[in-house]
Amino acid sequence: MKRILKEQxxxxxxxxxxxxxxxxxxxxxxxFGIALTALRLKIKSIYSTESRQEENNKGVTHTKAEKKAELANSTVAVSNAMQAYALSINDxxxxxxxxxxxxxxYxxxxxxxxxAAELVLEKVQSFPAEELEPFGITDAVKDTLASVIENYKSVAPSTRNVIVERMVLTSNLDKLVKEGNVIMRKNLLKQGRQFKAAYPDFYAGMVANAKVINxxxxxxxxxxxxxxxxxxxLAGVLIEISETPLQGMTDMQGKCTITNVGEGKHEVVLKKTNYAxxxxxxxxxxxxxxVNVTVFMQSVVTEQPLVPVRQNEEEQI
Structure with missing residues (x-):
């Protein structure tokens, strides 16, 4: 289930x-009781659909991957042997x-x-068995490759069905969540206003619990x-966020992004040599x-007065 749906x-x-x-x-x-029962049904339907979606994702798709790996391994093994045979007959x-x-x-x-796998099988079946046996291509090897191909053929169409079913389940999840939201927000919360005067805490709790938490x-x-x-x-500006180990430095465009900042108020300090x-x-x-901020930093570089350098007196010999 998508994160945004799960939060709802x-x-x-x-x-x-x-x-x-x-x-x-x-x-x-x-x-109110009828509407709440309807919401419970929607929630159960959502979880049921999600469970089917997970089975859909993990079931046949994994089987297909395993069988395709088997198809690739078997085909390559036979094709390598056939290449060795081809070299021996200069073909x-x-x-x-x-x-x-x-x-x-794969x-x-x-x-x-x-x-591609069937082409390899067709070729091994077209050459005399006695010529291929020295290269390890026996009838058993041919039968194994044929069986692997048929096994993969049987699961490949199922995978297409899985994809179609996945699309249907995803669409159903979207619909169920929308319908559940309508029941909760436009029905139950609306009806809940009747309890606001006599039970203000209950109404406030309804509103608070209906909020989607990101x-x-x-x-x-x-x-x-x-x-x-x-x-x-300004490149090379060091940026520090107070009370955290977080810091960053601006790039050649004077830009810097600092992520994973905890919620709350912090002091942000910018430092660069020759700048305040x-x-x-x-x-x-x-x-x-x-938080997007543009900062203009003030240069504090000042011209230093020239100081005459005293030349050391020559030492008397």
Missing amino acids: VDAMNAFENFCSENSEIWSSTTA QVLFNQMGVTYSKI YLKNETAIS KNTHAKMRLTVRDESTKQP VYTIEDVDFKRGKA
Whole structure:
């Protein structure tokens, strides 16, 4: 299940659990009870569909991968032996035809991979058995390759069905989550207003539990640093976030991004040789959000007065 859908389902679960724990408040309200039952059904349907989706992803797809690996291994083993035979009879055309590699079989589309394997099988069956036996190509080897090809053929169409079913299940999940949201937000929360005056804590709890919680618990900061006078980008500016080990340095475009910043307010300090230290106070980092800041740093380079250098007196000999 996609993260964004899971977060919405988590909100439905939290909402349903909260309402169930406070059933004494709404138990005499038939319409509310019916709507809550409908929400429970949606949640169960969502988890049932998700379970089928996981089985779909892990089941036949894995079987296909295993059988395709078996197809590649068997085909390459026979084709290598056939290349050795081709060299012995000085048949360059056959040698080139048998130039099959594992990756060529494994990563080809189903039909193409099967065709490549069948070509190898066709070739070994077209030569006298006694000529191929010295190269390890016996009837048993031929039968094994034929069996492997048939096994893969049987699972390849199933994989297409898996893909179609996966699309249907994904679409159903989207629909079920949307329907659950409608029940929770446009029905139950709307009905819940009737409890607001007599049971304000219950209503507030309903609203709070219906909120979708973004699982992204970190924030990031993007900075652009320029020279205050020239307005040109400043590279090599050290950026530190107070009370954390996080720091970064601007690139040639004067840009720097610092990620995984915890939620809350932090002081951000910018340092560069020959520039005044620049401090940004109380930067408010919120989870899942990015803070974008452009800073102009002031140069503190001043011309140093020339100091005459005294020449050492020559030593008397």
